[in-house]
Amino acid sequence: MFKKTIAAVGAGVAAVALLAGCTAGAGSEGTDASGDVTLTFLTFETPNLDAAYWDETIERTNAIVPGVKIERLVAPNNDRDAYARQLDSTGELPDIMVAVNPTGLAEAGKLAEFSEDELENWIDPTSNSFDGTIYQLPTNTQTIPNMYYSKAAFEKAGVAEVPQTWDELLAASEKVKAAGITPIVVNGGGADTWANIYALDGLIGTEVYAKNPDFLAQLASGDTDFSDPDFVTAVTKFKELIDKGYVSPTTLSKTYAEGQEAFLAGDGAMYPMGSWFSVAPDEAAQEDLGVFAWPSDDGSLIMPTYTGGGLSVSSSAPDVDKAKEWALAWSQVQENNAGGVLNDGLFVALKDFTVPEGTTKLYDESLALYNDAVENGTVVTVFGNEGGIPSLPSGFNAEVNAAITDLVNGQTDVDGFIDQLNQKYTELTQ
Amino acid sequence: MARRRAGEEWTVSISSTTRVAPTRERDEHRATPRSNGVIRRGLRRWQEAGTFAVFVLPSLAVFTAIVFVPIVWTLAIGFTDERATRPETSFIGFDNFVFLLTNPSFLQALGNTLLITAIVVIFTNALGLAIALMLHKSGWLYNLLRSVFFTPVILSAVIVSVIWRSILVDDGLLNTTLRSIGVTDPPGWLSDPAIAIYSLSSIMVWQMLGFAVVVYLAGLAGIPTELEEAASIDGAGPLARFRAITWPLLAPSLTITTVMLMISSFKVYDQVAVLTNGGPGSGSTATIAFEVIQTAFVEQRTGMASAMAGIMLIIVAAANLIVLRVLQRREVTH
Numbered sequence: 001m002f003k004k005t006i007a008a009v010g011a012g013v014a015a016v017a018l019l020a021g022c023t024a025g026a027g028s029e030g031t032d033a034s035g036d037v038t039l040t041f042l043t044f045e046t047p048n049l050d051a052a053y054w055d056e057t058i059e060r061t062n063a064i065v066p067g068v069k070i071e072r073l074v075a076p077n078n079d080r081d082a083y084a085r086q087l088d089s090t091g092e093l094p095d096i097m098v099a100v101n102p103t104g105l106a107e108a109g110k111l112a113e114f115s116e117d118e119l120e121n122w123i124d125p126t127s128n129s130f131d132g133t134i135y136q137l138p139t140n141t142q143t144i145p146n147m148y149y150s151k152a153a154f155e156k157a158g159v160a161e162v163p164q165t166w167d168e169l170l171a172a173s174e175k176v177k178a179a180g181i182t183p184i185v186v187n188g189g190g191a192d193t194w195a196n197i198y199a200l201d202g203l204i205g206t207e208v209y210a211k212n213p214d215f216l217a218q219l220a221s222g223d224t225d226f227s228d229p230d231f232v233t234a235v236t237k238f239k240e241l242i243d244k245g246y247v248s249p250t251t252l253s254k255t256y257a258e259g260q261e262a263f264l265a266g267d268g269a270m271y272p273m274g275s276w277f278s279v280a281p282d283e284a285a286q287e288d289l290g291v292f293a294w295p296s297d298d299g300s301l302i303m304p305t306y307t308g309g310g311l312s313v314s315s316s317a318p319d320v321d322k323a324k325e326w327a328l329a330w331s332q333v334q335e336n337n338a339g340g341v342l343n344d345g346l347f348v349a350l351k352d353f354t355v356p357e358g359t360t361k362l363y364d365e366s367l368a369l370y371n372d373a374v375e376n377g378t379v380v381t382v383f384g385n386e387g388g389i390p391s392l393p394s395g396f397n398a399e400v401n402a403a404i405t406d407l408v409n410g411q412t413d414v415d416g417f418i419d420q421l422n423q424k425y426t427e428l429t430q
Numbered sequence: 431m432a433r434r435r436a437g438e439e440w441t442v443s444i445s446s447t448t449r450v451a452p453t454r455e456r457d458e459h460r461a462t463p464r465s466n467g468v469i470r471r472g473l474r475r476w477q478e479a480g481t482f483a484v485f486v487l488p489s490l491a492v493f494t495a496i497v498f499v500p501i502v503w504t505l506a507i508g509f510t511d512e513r514a515t516r517p518e519t520s521f522i523g524f525d526n527f528v529f530l531l532t533n534p535s536f537l538q539a540l541g542n543t544l545l546i547t548a549i550v551v552i553f554t555n556a557l558g559l560a561i562a563l564m565l566h567k568s569g570w571l572y573n574l575l576r577s578v579f580f581t582p583v584i585l586s587a588v589i590v591s592v593i594w595r596s597i598l599v600d601d602g603l604l605n606t607t608l609r610s611i612g613v614t615d616p617p618g619w620l621s622d623p624a625i626a627i628y629s630l631s632s633i634m635v636w637q638m639l640g641f642a643v644v645v646y647l648a649g650l651a652g653i654p655t656e657l658e659e660a661a662s663i664d665g666a667g668p669l670a671r672f673r674a675i676t677w678p679l680l681a682p683s684l685t686i687t688t689v690m691l692m693i694s695s696f697k698v699y700d701q702v703a704v705l706t707n708g709g710p711g712s713g714s715t716a717t718i719a720f721e722v723i724q725t726a727f728v729e730q731r732t733g734m735a736s737a738m739a740g741i742m743l744i745i746v747a748a749a750n751l752i753v754l755r756v757l758q759r760r761e762v763t764h
Contacts (some may be wrong), residue, residue, distance in 0.1 A: 082727065082728045085514070085727055085728060085730055086723075086727035086728075088514060088730075089514050089726055089727050089730065089732065104514075104515035104730060105515065107515060107516075108514065108515040108516065108517060109517070189599060189600075189620065189621065189710075190595055190599075190620075190704065190705065190706070190707065191703060191704055191707045192707075193707045193708075193709055249618065249621060250600050250601075250618070250621070252621060252710070253599055253600040253601075253618060253620055253621030253710070254599065254600070254601070258599070262601070393729075394515065394728065394729055394730050395724070395725075395728045395729030395730070395731075398724065398728060399712075402708070402709055402711055402712040402713065403711075403712060405709050405710050405711040405712075406623075406711035406712050409621070409622070409623060409710060409711055411623055411711050411712070412711075412712075420712065428729060428731075
């Protein structure tokens with residue numbers, strides 16, 4: 001009996017060891033014999049930003065910041081926010097991180113502060129700051145989403161003009177669907193469930209943030225919740241796209257990379273995606289593709305935009321000052337940012353930055369849309385990308401992604417979607 | 431304990447830790463065989479204790495430091511509201527446990543875990559036994575087939591999942607093949623919430639099948655051929671021989687495979703993370719292990735995640751205890 005008990009408990013031990021035994025081994029080694037400080041740098045790789053891109057940026061930065069050795073870490077998938085927090089939970093927060101949402105880490109004192117003086121070259125140094133305290137360099141602007149479309153699909157379906165209003169989007173989608181083409185491509189399969197949010201992001205931009213820029217602040221203060229009429233309208237419109245067959249459960253099973261590849265291969269007419277997509281198609285494909293802003297009710301230009309996504313530094317780095325120096329330098333190397341433009345379609349938010357030669361047609365068109373929105377004063381927040389104070393709690397986006405999939409698959413309705421978000425938000429903020 | 435008196439000498443044994451009685455006293459003991467035996471037994475005990483200390487204590491210390499203490503610590507954290515992003519932590523008693531046992535998401539993950547475990551244990555055992563019976567022959571072909579069946583076991587679960595994902599995704603190899611033979615609307619093996627958990631379980635069965643085959647082959651090899659021959663002479667057919675001889679004597683193999691498969695299934699995480707990320711949708715394939723990782727490392731609620739791990743510990747331990755008790759009762763020897 002004793003042996004059985006031991007065996008059974010031993011089996012259970014394996015279960016608890018899941019949590020107790022998780023370490024990632026991301027810690028830096030500090031200073032070596034030569035006096036160089038070794039710093040870990042968390043990156044992520046995508047079809048646009050491959051290993052060579054990151055290695056070259058590191059090499060360039062090391063050339064101007066001596067005494068630093070960089071040990072590059074790669075997030076296992078595009079969800080580097082989750083990975084950074086996983087590392088943090090095991091006491092191995094990387095010394096320098098790129099595009100990791102600082103929410104939670106900053107409040108817990110785990111990130112080093114930057115001063116506005118250090119960021120005098122930045123266009124909007126306090127973007128996504130924590131009541132003015134800067135924890136992440138707001139180096140990059142991305143518009144999320146743009147609606148990329150296939151001219152060939154529109155032509156085949158008889159759509160002569162790109163949709164500017166919601167009604168025109170519905171009409172165009174109907175024609176595309178009748179032509180046997182998936183109207184709006186939404187992906188999010190496998191581990192890439194995060195990728196299914198962009199169509200809803202467009203709707204939350206036009207229906208919520210364009211009408212009430214303080215929605216998230218009101219949510220954080222408890223003055224509203226996701227039953228807010230504007231938010232419900234956004235979700236209801238998304239459900240309309242699903243019910244009419246314009247958003248397909250089939251495409252939802254594809255990962256981000258598979259979905260992008262399929263769209264470029266002609267599978268689907270419209271692809272709501274961040275501005276980084278503008279550099280993904282090759283030269284031939286660029287000619288067949290165009291871009292327009294997510295349509296609003298009256299056709300006015302609303303552009304959900306995120307400025308941030310730059311580097312942040314751990315407050316427990318072996319040499320915080322050196323890590324900050326390296327991060328500031330990395331962010332201002334013209335070639336690094338030019339690489340970000342050419343490889344990831346970034347709009348660089350630095351005063352002295354010059355857009356390099358050789359940008360793609362879609363990049364130029366996406367940038368033009370953004371500049372128009374800036375000129376019109378119709379730039380709005382991107383739902384799920386809010387940084388600083390206020391922002392959504394860690395882990396909330398995963399619930400939104402799950403609820404979107406349920407909505408597309410017919411597993412829930414608008415009310416269920418709203419209830420699910422309210423419950424999770426309460427659970428995570430209690 | 432003997433004391434050293436004036437004029438007496440201490441006698442030191444080989445073991446520096448063993449002190450032997452003074453000479454006069456020792457001589458007195460030598461006088462009787464019984465006292466000699468007592469000394470030898472005492473010495474042997476000391477030597478055994480020394481051996482224990484040398485060989486067991488280091489590993490016990492390592493086990494305690496890197497397994498036992500973290501587990502106890504994890505369980506203790508389950509009684510707090512600790513969050514990685516919040517400096518202050520409070521003791522909240524059983525609140526986390528009460529919340530979890532009434533939380534639909536956690537109960538769904540628990541149900542999924544139990545379903546996966548049941549599928550994996552039943553089907554892997556059944557198929558493993560069937561294949562082992564077929565392969566319980568000599569010859570190069572059978573040796574080759576044994577290797578083929580065992581290959582998935584040594585592959586990483588992540589690699590296996592990536593391969594199967596490319597087959598099972600909606601436009602993957604399987605559905606493309608089905609469409610090519612006229613199936614117009616093939617199932618969404620990973621995208622349909624009603625099917626995905628069975629796809630996931632099937633992949634686990636596929637990967638673990640080789641393990642069950644090997645264990646059953648070892649069990650079959652241990653059954654004396656005389657028993658089968660005697661039964662044949664007595665007129666028993668193949669089915670009767672299986673029921674009366676093979677199956678009872680394979681009981682230890684069944685115990686091993688069942689317990690190991692249960693443990694593997696209860697803590698499944700890799701396949702879920704790669705194939706479905708807990709979806710499609712809200713937790714349709716989420717397991718307890720997946721929820722533990724999500725809660726701890728994504729939501730950063732380490733107190734809640736620790737409570738989940740504690741519940742998992744209790745369930746796994748209880749389930750294994752029951753299974754061991756039931757299966758070992760039917761084990762026979764020959």
